[in-house]
Amino acid sequence: MHRNMPTSPKIYHGNSTPLADAELAALIDAHPKPSSISEYSYGTAGFRYEAGLLPCVFVRMGIFTALRSASLGGEEVGAMITASHNAEPDNGMKLADSHGGMLDAAWEEHAVSLANAPDSKHALALIHTLSDYAKGNHPDATADGRLPKMVVHIGRDTRSHSPPLAALVIRAARAMGATVIDHGEVSTPMLHHFVMHANGHLLPSSIPQRCNESGYYEIMAMSYAALLRTGTVGSGGKRLPTTSTLVIDGACGIGASKVDKFQRIFAKLRAEGCTTGLPVLHTVNFPGEGPLNEECGAEFVQKQQLPPKLYSKSAAGVSKEYMTSFDGDADRVVFHFEDKSGKFHLLDGDKIAVLVSSFIQDELRCIDPDGKAVKCGVVQTAYANGSSTLYLKNVVKTNVIIAKTGVKFVHAAAHHHFDVGVYFEANGHGTVLFGPKFYDFIASADARLRGTPRHNRANIALRRLRVLPALVNQSVGDAMSDMMLVDAILFLRGWDLSTWARLYSDMPSKQAKVKVADRTVITTNDNETAATAPVALQIALQAAMDAMATQENADGGPKPRCFVRPSGTEDAVRVYAEANTQKGADSLASEAMVLIHKLCGGVGEPPQPLITNRL
Numbered sequence: 351m352h353r354n355m356p357t358s359p360k361i362y363h364g365n366s367t368p369l370a371d372a373e374l375a376a377l378i379d380a381h382p383k384p385s386s387i388s389e390y391s392y393g394t395a396g397f398r399y400e401a402g403l404l405p406c407v408f409v410r411m412g413i414f415t416a417l418r419s420a421s422l423g424g425e426e427v428g429a430m431i432t433a434s435h436n437a438e439p440d441n442g443m444k445l446a447d448s449h450g451g452m453l454d455a456a457w458e459e460h461a462v463s464l465a466n467a468p469d470s471k472h473a474l475a476l477i478h479t480l481s482d483y484a485k486g487n488h489p490d491a492t493a494d495g496r497l498p499k500m501v502v503h504i505g506r507d508t509r510s511h512s513p514p515l516a517a518l519v520i521r522a523a524r525a526m527g528a529t530v531i532d533h534g535e536v537s538t539p540m541l542h543h544f545v546m547h548a549n550g551h552l553l554p555s556s557i558p559q560r561c562n563e564s565g566y567y568e569i570m571a572m573s574y575a576a577l578l579r580t581g582t583v584g585s586g587g588k589r590l591p592t593t594s595t596l597v598i599d600g601a602c603g604i605g606a607s608k609v610d611k612f613q614r615i616f617a618k619l620r621a622e623g624c625t626t627g628l629p630v631l632h633t634v635n636f637p638g639e640g641p642l643n644e645e646c647g648a649e650f651v652q653k654q655q656l657p658p659k660l661y662s663k664s665a666a667g668v669s670k671e672y673m674t675s676f677d678g679d680a681d682r683v684v685f686h687f688e689d690k691s692g693k694f695h696l697l698d699g700d701k702i703a704v705l706v707s708s709f710i711q712d713e714l715r716c717i718d719p720d721g722k723a724v725k726c727g728v729v730q731t732a733y734a735n736g737s738s739t740l741y742l743k744n745v746v747k748t749n750v751i752i753a754k755t756g757v758k759f760v761h762a763a764a765h766h767h768f769d770v771g772v773y774f775e776a777n778g779h780g781t782v783l784f785g786p787k788f789y790d791f792i793a794s795a796d797a798r799l800r801g802t803p804r805h806n807r808a809n810i811a812l813r814r815l816r817v818l819p820a821l822v823n824q825s826v827g828d829a830m831s832d833m834m835l836v837d838a839i840l841f842l843r844g845w846d847l848s849t850w851a852r853l854y855s856d857m858p859s860k861q862a863k864v865k866v867a868d869r870t871v872i873t874t875n876d877n878e879t880a881a882t883a884p885v886a887l888q889i890a891l892q893a894a895m896d897a898m899a900t901q902e903n904a905d906g907g908p909k910p911r912c913f914v915r916p917s918g919t920e921d922a923v924r925v926y927a928e929a930n931t932q933k934g935a936d937s938l939a940s941e942a943m944v945l946i947h948k949l950c951g952g953v954g955e956p957p958q959p960l961i962t963n964r965l
C-alpha cells in the first residue's frame with residue numbers, strides 16, 4: 351500500500367459464547383507472572399517493562415479492558431501498546447477511558463490488582479467482582495445474565511514485539527465477548543482520539559465526530575488550514591523564509607509515518623487553492639532508518655539538550671532553521687534550531703506553554719478586554735524551567751499550577767481548575783483543554799458579532815478561537831496536533847524560532863538518572879519538589895542548594911533548585927537541577943547523584959561529575 355494512505359481498522363467480534371471460567375483460567379495460566387517481577391506497577395503512564403515480562407499483564411489487560419467497557423454500559427475504551435520514549439527492548443500499555451483520556455483512578459487500582467493477582471484463581475475472583483459490578487450497574491443490558499456490550503480499541507507502536515503483544519490483548523478481550531477494533535500501527539494520541547470520537551455523546555458538539563484515521567487527519571488539517579487562513583490580514587499571508595520548511599524528526603517511530611500522510615492532504619488543500627501559510631513538511635527518521643528514540647526524538651533532544659542524529663538519507667544538507675522532534679509514540683513534541691553560528695537552541699514544552707497560552711489570552715482579550723469571562727491557566731510540573739514559570743506569572747499574567755509529573759495529573763488539574771487549561775510538561779507532552787464556559791463564550795460572541803465586518807479584530811479572534819478545540823487533541827498531548835498549533839501561531843505572529851526563543855532565557859539546567867536497587871525507597875511530597883524519604887537525602891539536597899545559592903550570589907534572581915524522584919517509566923531515579931550557570935546546574939545534579947547513590951542503595955560505581963559541553 352502507498353505509504354501516504356490512511357489504513358482502516360480490523361474488527362474482531364467477541365466470542366459468541368464468552369469463555370467459561372476454566373478456559374479463562376487456562377488462558378491466564380498460560381502466561382504466568384515472571385519470577386523477576388515482585389509487583390507490576392502502573393507508573394506514570396501505564397505498565398512499562400522489558401517486552402518479555404509483559405505477556406502476563408497483556409492477557410489480563412485484554413480481559414480488564416472488556417470489563418471496563420462493560421462497566422460503562424458498553425462505552426468504548428482503548429489500549430495502546432507502546433513504551434513511548436523508552437529504548438526499543440521495552441514495551442508497555444497505556445489505557446484510555448471512554449472520554450479518550452486517562453483511565454479513571456479507581457479502575458487504575460483494579461487494573462494493578464488484576465495484573466498482580468498471584469494466580470488464575472485470584473484473577474478469576476477479581477474478574478467476577480468486576481463483572482458483577484458491571485452487571486449491577488447496567489441491569490437492563492443483562493436480563494440474560496451476560497455482560498453488556500463491550501468494545502475495545504487497540505493500537506500499537508512500531509516496536510517489533512508489539513504485534514504479538516497486541517494479539518494477546520485481542521484474544522483475551524474477545525474471550526470475554528468484547529468486540530475489538532484493531533487500528534494497527536498508530537500514534538498514542540490517535541488511539542485516544544479514536545476512543546473519544548467513538549463515544550460521540552461525550553464529544554463537545556463543535557467537534558465533528560470522526561473515529562478513524564482519515565477522519566483524524568481531516569479534522570486536524572481542516573482546522574489548521576482554517577487557522578492559517580485568518581493570517582491573511584495580520585502578516586499578509588506570507589511565511590518567513592526561516593519557517594518555510596519544517597523538518598520533523600520522527601524518532602524512527604510511528605510519528606514519522608503518520609505525519610508524512612499530511613503531504614497528501616496538504617497537496618489536496620493546495621489543489622483546492624487553500625495555500626495560505628501552508629509550510630513544506632520534510633519528515634526524517636522513519637521507522638527502520640535508525641534505532642527507535644536513540645540519539646534522536648523528543649526525549650533525547652530535550653533531556654540531552656542536543657540536536658537529533660538524522661539517520662535518513664534525505665536529511666543530507668537539510669536546513670536546521672526550523673525543526674521539531676517527536677517521541678516514539680508521537681505524544682510529545684519539542685522544537686529546535688541551529689542559529690547562524692551553528693549554536694543549538696531548544697524550545698521545549700515550557701516554551702510551547704508560554705506561546706500557546708499567551709496567544710489564546712490575546713485572542714480572548716480581543717473579544718473580552720477585561721479577560722473575566724473565561725478563566726485561563728497553565729499547569730506545569732516540577733520539571734518546568736524556573737524562568738518559564740516566572741514569565742507565565744509576570745509577563746503573560748496567567749494562573750500557574752504545579753502538579754505531579756504525568757499526564758494523568760496535569761490533565762486532571764487543567765480540566766479541574768480552568769475554562770481554558772493549557773498543560774505542557776517540559777518534555778513536550780501537552781495540550782489545551784476547553785471547558786463548557788469556553789464554548790458558551792464562543793456561542794455568545796458569535797451571536798454578538800454576527801453581521802460585523804469579517805476583518806474586524808474581534809471577528810478574527812473569534813474565528814481563531816473557534817477552530818482550536820478541533821485542532822488541539824482534547825484527549826491527550828499530540829505531537830502532530832501541537833506541531834500544527836505552534837506552527838500556525840508562529841505564522842500568525844510573524845515569528846520564527848529565534849523570535850520565540852528570545853521571549854525568555856531558560857535557567858541553565860541538568861537532568862540525569864541514577865540506578866538504585868529499589869527506587870521505591872525514595873518518596874516525595876505532593877508536587878514532587880522535595881523528597882520525604884530518605885529524610886537524610888532531602889536535608890543534604892537542601893544544604894547543596896543553599897551552598898550553590900551562596901556561591902552564585904545572584905541577587906534577586908531565581909534560586910538554584912534541585913529535586914529527585916523515582917521514574918514511573920524507567921528503572922531509575924531522576925535528578926533535576928537548575929542554577930544561574932550551567933556549571934552550577936551540573937555541579938548540583940552531580941552532587942544529587944552521589945547522594946542518591948550513597949543514601950538510596952546505588953548500583954555499581956559512584957556516579958562521575960557531569961560536565962555539559964554546549965554545541
Ligand SMILES: CC(=O)N[C@H]1[C@@H](OP(=O)(O)O)O[C@H](CO)[C@@H](O)[C@@H]1O
Nearest residue numbers: 394395756757775777917918919920
Ligand atoms: C522527567 C520526565 O520527562 N518524565 C516523564 C516520564 O515519566 P517518569 O515518571 O519521569 O519516567 O514519562 C512520562 C510519560 O511519557 C511523562 O509524563 C513524564 O513527564
Ligand SMILES: [Mg+2]
Nearest residue numbers: 434677679681
Ligand atoms: Mg510518548
